[in-house]
Amino acid sequence: MKAYSRIASAAALAASTFLSAPSWAQDAKPQYGGELVLTGQLDKTMFPGRNTDAGGMDVYLNSCENLVEMTGDRVIHPMLAKSWTTSADQKKVTFKLNEGIQFHDGTPFNAEAAAFVYNEALAKKFLYVSLLEGLEKVTADSEYEVSFHLTTPSAALIPNLAYRTMCIFSPTAYKAKGEEGLGSNIIGTGPFIQTEYTKGEYALFKRNDKYWQKGKPYLDSIRILFVPDVSTRVAMLESGEVDRAFGVPDFDVPRLSTESTLKVNTLPSLQQYYVVINNLTKPLDDPKVRQALNYAIDKAGIVKSVFAGTGATLSQAPTLTPGVFGFADMREPGKDTIFAFDLNKAKSLLKEAGYEDRNGDKFVENAQGTPLSLKLWTRKSGKGEYQIAQLVQSFLEKLGIKVELTVLESATFSASLSLGPKEAKYDLALLGWTIPTADPDEPMMYMTHTKAWKPAGANRMFFSNPETDRLAELAHAEGDETKRAGYVRSWMAELLKQAPVIYLPTSNLTEAVRTYVHGGQYLPAGTYVGSSAWIDQAEKKKQGITR
Amino acid sequence: MGFVSPDPRDNLPATWEGQKTGLAMARMILNRFIFMIFAGLLLLTFLFCLFHAIPGDPARLIAGDSAPENLVQSIRVAYGLDQPLMTQYTTYMAKVMTGDFGLSNFSRQPVLQIVGPRLLNTAKLAAWSMLLAMTVSLILGCLSATYWNHPVDRGITAFSLVGICTPIFVTGILAIYLFGVHLRWLPIGGMTTWKHYIMPVATLGLAQAAGFTRMVRACMIDALGRDFVTTARSKGVPEHVIVFKHALRNALLPIITLFGLGLGHTLGGAAVAESIFNWPGLGRLMVDSILTRDLPLTQGCIFFFAMLFILVNLIVDLLYRWADPRMANE
Numbered sequence: 001m002k003a004y005s006r007i008a009s010a011a012a013l014a015a016s017t018f019l020s021a022p023s024w025a026q027d028a029k030p031q032y033g034g035e036l037v038l039t040g041q042l043d044k045t046m047f048p049g050r051n052t053d054a055g056g057m058d059v060y061l062n063s064c065e066n067l068v069e070m071t072g073d074r075v076i077h078p079m080l081a082k083s084w085t086t087s088a089d090q091k092k093v094t095f096k097l098n099e100g101i102q103f104h105d106g107t108p109f110n111a112e113a114a115a116f117v118y119n120e121a122l123a124k125k126f127l128y129v130s131l132l133e134g135l136e137k138v139t140a141d142s143e144y145e146v147s148f149h150l151t152t153p154s155a156a157l158i159p160n161l162a163y164r165t166m167c168i169f170s171p172t173a174y175k176a177k178g179e180e181g182l183g184s185n186i187i188g189t190g191p192f193i194q195t196e197y198t199k200g201e202y203a204l205f206k207r208n209d210k211y212w213q214k215g216k217p218y219l220d221s222i223r224i225l226f227v228p229d230v231s232t233r234v235a236m237l238e239s240g241e242v243d244r245a246f247g248v249p250d251f252d253v254p255r256l257s258t259e260s261t262l263k264v265n266t267l268p269s270l271q272q273y274y275v276v277i278n279n280l281t282k283p284l285d286d287p288k289v290r291q292a293l294n295y296a297i298d299k300a301g302i303v304k305s306v307f308a309g310t311g312a313t314l315s316q317a318p319t320l321t322p323g324v325f326g327f328a329d330m331r332e333p334g335k336d337t338i339f340a341f342d343l344n345k346a347k348s349l350l351k352e353a354g355y356e357d358r359n360g361d362k363f364v365e366n367a368q369g370t371p372l373s374l375k376l377w378t379r380k381s382g383k384g385e386y387q388i389a390q391l392v393q394s395f396l397e398k399l400g401i402k403v404e405l406t407v408l409e410s411a412t413f414s415a416s417l418s419l420g421p422k423e424a425k426y427d428l429a430l431l432g433w434t435i436p437t438a439d440p441d442e443p444m445m446y447m448t449h450t451k452a453w454k455p456a457g458a459n460r461m462f463f464s465n466p467e468t469d470r471l472a473e474l475a476h477a478e479g480d481e482t483k484r485a486g487y488v489r490s491w492m493a494e495l496l497k498q499a500p501v502i503y504l505p506t507s508n509l510t511e512a513v514r515t516y517v518h519g520g521q522y523l524p525a526g527t528y529v530g531s532s533a534w535i536d537q538a539e540k541k542k543q544g545i546t547r
Numbered sequence: 548m549g550f551v552s553p554d555p556r557d558n559l560p561a562t563w564e565g566q567k568t569g570l571a572m573a574r575m576i577l578n579r580f581i582f583m584i585f586a587g588l589l590l591l592t593f594l595f596c597l598f599h600a601i602p603g604d605p606a607r608l609i610a611g612d613s614a615p616e617n618l619v620q621s622i623r624v625a626y627g628l629d630q631p632l633m634t635q636y637t638t639y640m641a642k643v644m645t646g647d648f649g650l651s652n653f654s655r656q657p658v659l660q661i662v663g664p665r666l667l668n669t670a671k672l673a674a675w676s677m678l679l680a681m682t683v684s685l686i687l688g689c690l691s692a693t694y695w696n697h698p699v700d701r702g703i704t705a706f707s708l709v710g711i712c713t714p715i716f717v718t719g720i721l722a723i724y725l726f727g728v729h730l731r732w733l734p735i736g737g738m739t740t741w742k743h744y745i746m747p748v749a750t751l752g753l754a755q756a757a758g759f760t761r762m763v764r765a766c767m768i769d770a771l772g773r774d775f776v777t778t779a780r781s782k783g784v785p786e787h788v789i790v791f792k793h794a795l796r797n798a799l800l801p802i803i804t805l806f807g808l809g810l811g812h813t814l815g816g817a818a819v820a821e822s823i824f825n826w827p828g829l830g831r832l833m834v835d836s837i838l839t840r841d842l843p844l845t846q847g848c849i850f851f852f853a854m855l856f857i858l859v860n861l862i863v864d865l866l867y868r869w870a871d872p873r874m875a876n877e
Contacts, residue, residue: 044653125621180655201827411603455616
């Protein structure tokens with residue numbers, strides 16, 4: 001049996017590359033009392049198994065806790081589990097649970113409760129079930145010992161269990177009320193008890209006086225107001241109606257940063273923009289053409305014009321963002337990003353692939369005189385996606401490629417990008433990928449692996465490369481972190497050769513918080529842990545906030 | 548030889564006239580309710596067809612873009628989306644007949660439970676806004692017509708034109724920054740206290756009043772130019788009596804129609820105001836449900852919006868009869 005310290009050390013290794021938590025997270029001398037008023041966005045159910053959005057997690061994480069947690073410094077810590085061990089064949093992971101914990105409805109938290117939740121997730125196909133790939137069953141070995149049985153070793157299991165949506169809810173409440181019941185009244189073991197909820201308006205969480213972590217939480221209550229309009233969120237923060245606004249527009253950041261009563265925090269997220277390249281269509285099946293497309297995009301220009309210079313960060317590695325296990329800086333020496341903008345290099349790569357301007361019309365043609373024309377699909381959604389697509393179109397046209405940009409309605413776009421290789425009609429499509437578990441397993445096995453071609457997985461490029469598949473499988477099963485990190489690095493290096501997508505910048509997360517709020521953590525996955533926050537009452541009063 | 552009435556009904560007692568009017572009114576209300584039921588069912592059928600004709604898979608949206616196909620398929624089965632369209636339609640309509648509009652695809656709460664409070668919130672916003680719009684427009688429209696071509700008229704006309712030309716989201720955000728952020732007089736989002744009503748109601752109501760004022764002014768100018776007004780003036784009737792009793796009563800018919808149509812516009816505008824002021828109303832809910840392809844919820848929202856609109860038109864018709872007794876017998 002191998003002790004969890006090994007995994008923790010690996011997490012620490014990963015953490016060394018991560019950004020540190022917000023500076024105010026370390027503020028000393030927490031004060032008790034007060035109500036923290038946050039803005040949130042809950043479009044779906046509150047039931048964790050059916051809502052994996054950051055907005056949903058922000059709400060239910062106040063009440064619902066995981067076996068392990070990943071903190072703002074992106075290190076995995078024990079939570080409901082106090083330790084864990086892995087069997088020699090790495091097919092069984094056993095957790096020792098903390099004792100004396102109760103769910104808010106009085107049900108004791110034990111191995112049986114934990115096993116029930118995960119077995120139910122497998123049986124009922126909760127939305128996160130793809131992250132539990134290879135998990136056969138979960139058994140309660142004793143009152144406080146629960147084992148996860150795997151068909152094949154999975155190094156991603158622990159980080160995936162830290163994913164907030166895999167929190168453990170009360171089996172009693174679930175059996176009595178079902179998903180629908182917990183969807184509006186979440187019952188877990190967390191520091192706050194949900195007492196009120198009105199869909200589309202607010203959710204109120206009151207302090208759990210019987211919370212198992214002594215001395216916590218500091219706040220009396222957390223009120224989450226659901227405010228979908230970002231301008232309204234910012235105005236409510238400025239007027240003092242709420243204590244925190246998320247998703248602050250990039251162009252508002254300079255103005256809000258000058259306000260003495262507000263703190264503006266920007267951190268890189270786990271989401272990287274990319275352009276899907278349909279690897280099955282000609283000439284996009286040629287890596288040289290795909291590399292040329294990558295070199296033709298001025299990523300710094302995108303950051304400057306679409307994100308006001310602050311809303312996104314230039315990517316340092318393919319697919320993985322800083323903070324994901326195994327991340328390494330894969331930029332060429334002296335370059336600001338991978339595939340740094342170089343139009344001449346792009347043109348020469350395209351020429352090597354047989355495409356050049358043969359008739360002086362500024363567009364490239366092949367030897368038969370057929371021009372290179374591509375269809376780029378996008379949607380008017382997300383943070384500046386449409387603007388990025390427009391820029392990509394113009395950059396590719398400078399390379400001599402005719403690009404037909406089509407804007408699809410969001411649901412249509414989603415449906416069209418979920419089709420298999422025979423039905424898919426796009427050449428290029430703008431998307432973003434997120435690695436919420438901060439583990440590379442999902443991008444390696446589920447986003448780029450040959451077995452993950454749409455519709456089975458999330459490989460929309462229909463990219464297939466034996467070497468990346470082999471490295472992904474090795475990393476998936478490898479228990480030794482150093483070796484695993486090596487496989488991840490080799491996998492990224494191979495991706496740079498293959499260029500299955502056009503790699504674009506990584507988006508940043510921006511929040512603005514009142515200066516009297518301390519201790520809250522904004523995680524790169526986009527969730528906000530308000531349960532660890534506290535309020536400086538004197539400062540709040542000084543700012544004239546009397547609610 | 549006495550006068551013989553050509554119509555025997557003329558000899559009936561006066562109470563019969565009242566009964567006849569009441570009967571016509573009851574018949575009209577009953578007809579309207581029957582119409583409402585048919586219109587509602589037709590609307591639901593149309594929406595059902597529309598939602599299945601446009602691309603986009605609700606199961607895919609529930610599962611998320613990256614979800615594997617087997618998970619999406621399990622959601623299709625769980626939500627009955629794998630059934631033949633006709634089966635889905637008949638099941639849905641049969642449930643609607645019993646008052647069950649199904650569960651929201653995302654929140655898994657009954658649609659009625661979600662829509663009910665939201666409808667009430669939108670009705671509150673629309674009612675107060677309309678009340679403000681009617682009051683302001685009647686006063687300003689009458690003043691404008693009375694002082695035709697006078698600086699008062701020009702000032703009111705300028706107000707109307709600015710109001711008509713400025714979209715609600717602009718006035719709303721300006722109001723938020725002025726009264727909410729800088730002066731801190733009024734709360735910005737929600738509908739907890741009476742103070743929360745002021746900005747959304749004023750924004751929506753005054754925008755509507757701007758348009759109404761122009762129409763009231765035109766109707767009143769027309770009425771004030773009629774012969775009966777000249778007669779009244781020559782008889783020495785005070786001007787305020789001429790304006791408010793004689794001219795306004797005669798100008799009311801087109802104005803009532805205008806207000807009725809305007810309410811539809813207010814309900815549309817409410818969706819924008821609800822987003823800006825974080826008002827938990829039906830408009831915002833409907834927009835969200837359309838974007839997420841939450842079919843049961845969208846159907847519920849549009850159905851109740853349509854019912855509200857038909858109901859308002861019924862009220863307008865009743866008001867018509869009050870304003871013009873000649874209509875009562877038709």
